[in-house]
Amino acid sequence: MDRLTIIKVGGKVVENPDSLNALLDQFTRISGNKILVHGGGRTATDIAAKLGIETEMVDGRRITGKEMLDVVTMVYGGLVNKKIVAGLQARGCNAIGLTGADLNLISARKRPVAEIDYGFVGDVIDVNSRELRMMINENVVPVVAPLTHDEKGQLLNTNADTIAAELATELSDYFSVYLFYCFEKTGVLLDPEDNSSVIHELDMQLFLQYQNEGVIHAGMIPKLDNGFRAKRNGVKEVLITNPENMADGRGTRLI
Numbered sequence: 001m002d003r004l005t006i007i008k009v010g011g012k013v014v015e016n017p018d019s020l021n022a023l024l025d026q027f028t029r030i031s032g033n034k035i036l037v038h039g040g041g042r043t044a045t046d047i048a049a050k051l052g053i054e055t056e057m058v059d060g061r062r063i064t065g066k067e068m069l070d071v072v073t074m075v076y077g078g079l080v081n082k083k084i085v086a087g088l089q090a091r092g093c094n095a096i097g098l099t100g101a102d103l104n105l106i107s108a109r110k111r112p113v114a115e116i117d118y119g120f121v122g123d124v125i126d127v128n129s130r131e132l133r134m135m136i137n138e139n140v141v142p143v144v145a146p147l148t149h150d151e152k153g154q155l156l157n158t159n160a161d162t163i164a165a166e167l168a169t170e171l172s173d174y175f176s177v178y179l180f181y182c183f184e185k186t187g188v189l190l191d192p193e194d195n196s197s198v199i200h201e202l203d204m205q206l207f208l209q210y211q212n213e214g215v216i217h218a219g220m221i222p223k224l225d226n227g228f229r230a231k232r233n234g235v236k237e238v239l240i241t242n243p244e245n246m247a248d249g250r251g252t253r254l255i
């Protein structure tokens with residue numbers, strides 16, 4: 001099977017022009033089939049605040065009311081996605097920006113209300129990769145925003161780490177998929193303040209242990225849950241890394 005590299009880039013890298021440029025430089029250098037999935041949570045929070053809309057996160061997921069859904073649609077589907085596409089085109093990389101609604105790429109259902117009402121947050125039901133594969137085979141580079149739809153006209157907000165894991169899993173029927181979660185630190189760290197304390201290999205048992213000890217917390221927990229799920233479901237390699245180290249395969253490898 002041919003290799004496919006999927007890079008997911010997080011909000012802290014995206015919001016800073018220098019780190020975004022570094023990421024786009026590295027991404028352009030990756031040879032062969034590739035997809036970029038982006039977040040942008042921090043940009044959405046900033047723009048929502050400017051509009052007087054408060055952000056509330058629960059377990060790394062944004063409570064997405066009607067107004068917040070409009071903000072994330074504009075920020076992820078518009079501002080962030082198109083900035084990245086233009087940046088890649090400037091580097092000679094023939095990118096196309098997509099949400100999960102485009103080409104019916106990712107359908108989802110609104111998360112049922114339990115103890116918490118997440119609002120317009122979508123849990124992925126299906127990934128339709130047919131047209132995506134046609135594009136990849138034509139050397140077009142998809143840039144995917146963290147928005148899904150319910151096939152009845154409702155857009156939904158879905159975590160970008162989840163989008164990357166779902167795409168990687170679906171595409172592993174057709175490609176040998178390498179999934180890189182790229183964020184602002186060098187990998188999963190023993191000490192979150194020390195970039196030299198990278199855990200080079202992480203298995204499920206160690207993940208649970210570090211989670212219990214509080215070494216791994218916050219946004220890193222859902223990221224690793226997604227990464228391990230992708231690995232269990234056929235993705236060849238999952239690496240947690242940063243823009244500088246991703247090309248060399250340095251960071252935390254899930255085993």
Ligand SMILES: Nc1ncnc2c1ncn2[C@@H]1O[C@H](COP(=O)(O)OP(=O)(O)O)[C@@H](O)[C@H]1O
Pocket residue numbers: 009010011012013039060182183185187188189190191192215216217218219220223
């Ligand atoms: N052990 C750890 N190593 C590295 N980061 C960690 C760790 N535990 C918690 N984190 C936190 O997880 C965050 C990454 O998760 P998140 O903000 O969701 O990333 P992204 O921007 O890619 O969506 C880091 O910014 C860091 O604060």
Ligand SMILES: CC(=O)N[C@@H](CCC(=O)OP(=O)(O)O)C(=O)O
Pocket residue numbers: 009010011012038039040041042044060061062072121122146157158159160161
């Ligand atoms: C449901 C949900 O939480 N969606 C995320 C989607 C963006 C995202 O995941 O961005 P990062 O990768 O930058 O964190 C959010 O709105 O924050």
